Amino acid sequence: MVRLTIPILIIYCISLSSCTKDTCNSKLGDTFQSIDIPTISENVFDSYLLQGNMETMDKLTEAYFDSTTMIRSDKDRFGVEWQNDNEIVADFQFSETDYSIEFIETDIANYGKIVLHFKLRDREEFIDCEHGGSGDTYYLNIQFSIMESSIGELSVEDFQWEEAFNAGSY
Numbered sequence: 001m002v003r004l005t006i007p008i009l010i011i012y013c014i015s016l017s018s019c020t021k022d023t024c025n026s027k028l029g030d031t032f033q034s035i036d037i038p039t040i041s042e043n044v045f046d047s048y049l050l051q052g053n054m055e056t057m058d059k060l061t062e063a064y065f066d067s068t069t070m071i072r073s074d075k076d077r078f079g080v081e082w083q084n085d086n087e088i089v090a091d092f093q094f095s096e097t098d099y100s101i102e103f104i105e106t107d108i109a110n111y112g113k114i115v116l117h118f119k120l121r122d123r124e125e126f127i128d129c130e131h132g133g134s135g136d137t138y139y140l141n142i143q144f145s146i147m148e149s150s151i152g153e154l155s156v157e158d159f160q161w162e163e164a165f166n167a168g169s170y
Contacts, residue, residue: 024129037159050101064126065094071117083115109148139164
């Protein structure tokens with residue numbers, strides 16, 4: 001019995017020392033505190049530019065938001081098909097305080113509901129925090145429609161956003 005107890009005790013002690021308290025996610029909270037309904041305007045290149053303000057977690061850096069990528073898959077991270085209108089986006093930019101999305105679609109008001117998905121990297125790469133396991137991922141999903149008034153002015157309608165978190169594996 002003693003021979004079996006010692007190896008189990010050693011394995012238990014090693015596993016305790018390899019545990020890292022998560023100071024990146026649950027302690028710090030969501031990346032996005034609020035995202036304002038954006039405005040849409042036609043730019044000089046006959047495309048449309050969506051621009052809005054947002055409030056984000058204080059500790060995150062400009063470099064963190066610069067590393068945002070657009071998900072260009074027709075399936076979500078679980079392999080389930082989803083609406084993803086990334087093909088109408090020419091360019092996008094996120095910062096700590098605002099965002100912009102440029103569209104190549106010239107008939108944007110008749111496009112219908114637009115759904116876009118973005119991926120943000122592990123916070124541990126950008127700020128002083130740590131967590132166990134491999135890299136975490138944050139997702140920002142937004143959806144909206146563009147409407148045209150009787151006098152030709154465009155507006156953003158039914159704007160919704162959602163942040164999702166995926167902890168890295170151990």
